[in-house]
Amino acid sequence: DVRLLESGGGSVQAGGSLRLSCTASGFRVDEADMGWYRLPTENECDLVSMLSSAEPIYYEDSVQGRFTISRDTRENALYLEMNSLKPEDTAVYYCAAALYGAPLRCPTATPLGGIQTNYWGQGTQVTVSS
Numbered sequence: 001d002v003r004l005l006e007s008g009g010g011s012v013q014a015g016g017s018l019r020l021s022c023t024a025s026g027f028r029v030d031e032a033d034m035g036w037y038r039l040p041t042e043n044e045c046d047l048v049s050m051l052s053s054a055e056p057i058y059y060e061d062s063v064q065g066r067f068t069i070s071r072d073t074r075e076n077a078l079y080l081e082m083n084s085l086k087p088e089d090t091a092v093y094y095c096a097a098a099l100y101g102a103p104l105r106c107p108t109a110t111p112l113g114g115i116q117t118n119y120w121g122q123g124t125q126v127t128v129s130s
Contacts, residue, residue, distance in 0.1 A: 002026035002119050004095045009124030012085055016128070020080040022095030022121055029071045029078055033098045036069065036080045037106055038091035038126075045106035048093070049080060062088070085128045095121035 008020040020036065035050035035058070049069040050058040057069060068081040078095055098104045102117035109118075 002097070002099070002116075004097060004119055004121035006093070006095050006121035006124045009093060009126045011127040011129065014086055014128055014130050016085050017081070017083045018085065018126060020082070020093055020095070020124060020126075022078040022080075024076050024078065024097065027097070027099055028073065029076050029097075030073050031099075033102075033104055034071065034078050035096050035104050036078075037094045037096055037104075037120075038089075039094070039108065039123075040088075040091040042108075045108055046091075047104065047106070050104060051078070082126070085126075087128045087130045090126060090128050092123045092125050094123050 003025045005023045010018060012018055033052045036048045038046050038048050046060060048060050048063055049067055051069055051071060066084045071078045094107045096104050097119045098117055100117050105118045107120040
């Protein structure tokens with residue numbers, strides 16, 4: 001079974017740092033497109049960063065220079081190092097994986113049906129206070 005297990009969220013003051021981890025099972029992290037989404041509210045979904053075998057590393061403009069995405073094939077895990085955190089970074093963060101060449105999708109996207117190609121972690125809350 002494909003599973004993504006997140007850890008590392010929490011509460012910090014502005015300017016602080018957090019590291020999110022996402023341990024994968026059922027597939028290899030270097031054989032899938034993977035990334036991090038965040039949901040500041042129930043109606044918003046932002047792709048924060050993405051690692052793809054076919055594209056350069058992607059960062060949303062607001063996190064460029066502050067966040068770093070990486071993966072460790074030995075641990076079969078994906079990470080998001082978040083520095084210089086701001087109150088506007090407050091959100092629930094989700095690890096995402098897309099298998100079989102499918103594109104990454106937001107965790108709140110309508111299911112497509114058919115073979116499942118997209119997976120998400122359970123979500124972890126990040127709260128940044130001013």
